[in-house]
Amino acid sequence: QSVLTQPPSASGTPGQRVTISCSGSSSNIGSNYVYWYQQLPGTAPKLLIYRNNQRPSGVPDRFSGSKSGTSASLAISGLRSEDEADYYCAAWDDSLSGIFGTGTKVTVL
């Protein structure tokens, strides 16, 4: 079972823009939608982005997603202290398995 590759960490000061990458392959990101989750310490993951770039109701428009080929990215603009969390990308694989990214810890300096 493969994984999606993310940078282990990212950081920024309040108000800055932070971008997190997610690299996969033709059998997952390349042919399926990408999803993003935010996980605050000690809590369950929360859906942040679905179908590459759609936000569920209640998710601020500071969060945006994009996809190109076999990679995707999540951008957080206007960084706030409450954005400090772990972020995971996810995609379905053509082998009928769910695949999660390795996770990125975002720190607000």
Next chain:
Amino acid sequence: QVQLVQSGAEVKKPGASVKVSCKASGYTFTSYGISWVRQAPGQGLEWMGWISAYNGNTNYAQKLQGRVTMTTDTSTSTAYMELRSLRSDDTAVYYCARGTTLPFDYWGQGTLVTVSS
């Protein structure tokens, strides 16, 4: 509102089995499946598989085939995940989530399973 409430923490010895429950409310249980995701301490998320609450069909992650069984009880809107032949690397927080495919829009609170002799 949609809620998934999981059973409490478990401590098991290597070789034993564990069964975690996930009680759903706030939606028609048979209209969605339930997926299971686990997270080892300090590690990332790992998809384990799903079960259709409509017809009981299942799809398990290859690495867990033969050790995991997912079931549902539609009379109580509860899903179960049983993992057998536990090893130390099965120590993790186990989450249930609504849906048989992404996105998993609602998640349970998680159940810590500790495997230790």
